[in-house]
Amino acid sequence: MAERLLIVVNVDWFFISHRLPIALEAQRQGFEVHVAMGRSKEGLAMHEYPFKVHSYDWKRSRASILDEIRMFMDLYRLMRRIQPSILHLVTIRPVLFGGIAARIARLPSVVVAISGLGTTFVAKGVRGTLRRLVAGILYRFALKQRSLKVIFQNTEDQKILSGIASLRPDQCVLIRGSGVDLLAYGPRVRKSGRFTVLMASRLIREKGVQEFLEAATILSLRNVDCRFLLAGEIDPGNPNSLTKTDLEKIRRSVNVEYLGQLDNIANTILDSDVVVLPSYYGEGLPKILIEAAASGRAIITTDMPGCRDAIIPNESGILVPPRNAIALADSIQALIHDPARVRRFGRAGRKLAERDFDIRQVVASHLEIYRELSSDSAMSGMVDP
Structure with missing residues (x-):
């Protein structure tokens, strides 16, 4: 009988862009x-893929306590119904509420993917402190699993969450x-042509759009x-998204060309000299970079x-x-005046990508984790209670 894997992601477009190759290989x-x-609002078509899709109307922002309870109950009922041998939780709310549901459902093995910690751990003031306190409690409970692997994209997130959840x-x-x-x-x-700078991201303020x-x-x-060049679209599910009014102002700008959401960003990257992301969001490791x-x-x-x-x-x-537009402008100007440096950076970046970012390595690493947890679960099942 085949091992049953359940992957939980907050929204369909994120799954397509960040986790689809892993699901297909599994x-x-x-x-x-x-x-x-x-x-998502667009309701991406998922019927062409060979796996079973469970689609829900989950709010991504301004969610009430009832919305959070509804998400928890959706996940708990699904886990009880399909009884996955491995649960893979991706993005913050699935990690928190899915992790709690997994504990109650007593699932044997859980994989948690931390693709950034969002704004919670960089927020300031009393409200930020309160958010961190609540998030810490939830993370500690959600990550206390029978068999657990937590995938981090950067060492800073690993340090923060390991301290909070005693990993x-x-x-x-x-x-x-x-x-x-x-x-x-x-x-x-x-x-050859005009020196071109590209920023491509969701149009939320913490991504550094204003800078x-x-x-x-x-x-x-x-x-x-x-x-x-600015590529991307507003994110109505995020409270810090730019608005339609903001977009109209950008479209009227004489300094920036707004490209909208692009289905194929690869050619636009190649038509640029430099790619910038002035983000102060709690990133995992930005895909555009x-x-x-x-x-x-x-x-x-x-x-x-x-x-x-x-x-x-x-x-x-x-x-x-x-949050430093002058430093960003200075760095862009420095590269404009040093094309040899731009080319040198590009060659080094390609070598880095070949060494660390190859999708084949990423998929293989995930499948190795699945196999390890599956083997551990099988061995524990052979031990007499």
């Missing part, structure tokens, strides 16, 4: 794969990012000839957990302080 290797996810070193695994297809994102010499816009204005006032590295493009990002893990400072990219 299915190919004989697992019976189930995926539980929240439905043992043998329970922690570092896998740097969600991986990138090195063939789909291959380096190519850019055709990007301000940097474009600063360089325009300095009469620096540079083309700024590993895609840029694989494409042989120089990177400018912030000295924040996750972001700084995507580059080798001053070798494949530049780190700037968070």
Whole structure:
């Protein structure tokens, strides 16, 4: 009988962009794969995939206590019904509420993927302190499992959560990012033209969208000839998302070209000289940065957990302080005046991607974790109580 794997993700588009290759390979290797996810507004078609999909109307922001209870009950009922031998929880709310449900359902093995800690552990003030207190209690309870592996994308998140939840070193695994297809994102010499800077992300404030816009204005006032491209869309499920009014202002901007949401970002990366992400969000390891590295493009990002893990400072990219548009503008201008450095950064980034970010390595590492937990569960089942 096939091992039953249940993957839980907060929303369908995140599963497609960050976890689909893992589910497909698990299915190919004989697992019976189930995926539980929240439905996005677009309601992505999932029927073409060979695994069982369980789709729910989960709120991603401004969720009430009743919404949280509903998500918990959805997951608990599903776990009781399909009885997965391995549960893989991805993103914050599935980790917290799915972890608690797994304890009550007494599931044998749980994999937790920490793809960033969000804004909770960087928030300031009394409210931020209260959020950290509540989150800490939930994490401690959710991560107290019979058999557990916690996958981290950067060492800072591992340090924070290991301290909060008293994780043992043998329970922690570092896998740097969600991986990138090195063939789909291959380096190519850019055709001559205006120096082009790309930012691609969800359009939420903590991603540094305002700093990007301000940097474009600063360089325009300095009469620096540079083309700024912004790709992505607003995220209605996030309370800190830009609004439609904000988007209209960006569209009217003479300094930034707004591209909207792109189905294929690879060509846009290759048409750029530098990819920037001035994020001060609690990132895991931003996918756009590993895609840029694989494409042989120089990177400018912030000295924040996750972001700084995507580059080798001053070798494949530049780190700037968070919330600092002037430092961002200065770094962009420095690269405009040093094309040899831009090319050198790109070559180093590609080598880094080949070494650490290959999607094949990432998928293989996940399947190895599944097999280890499956073997441990089988051995424990053979031991007499």
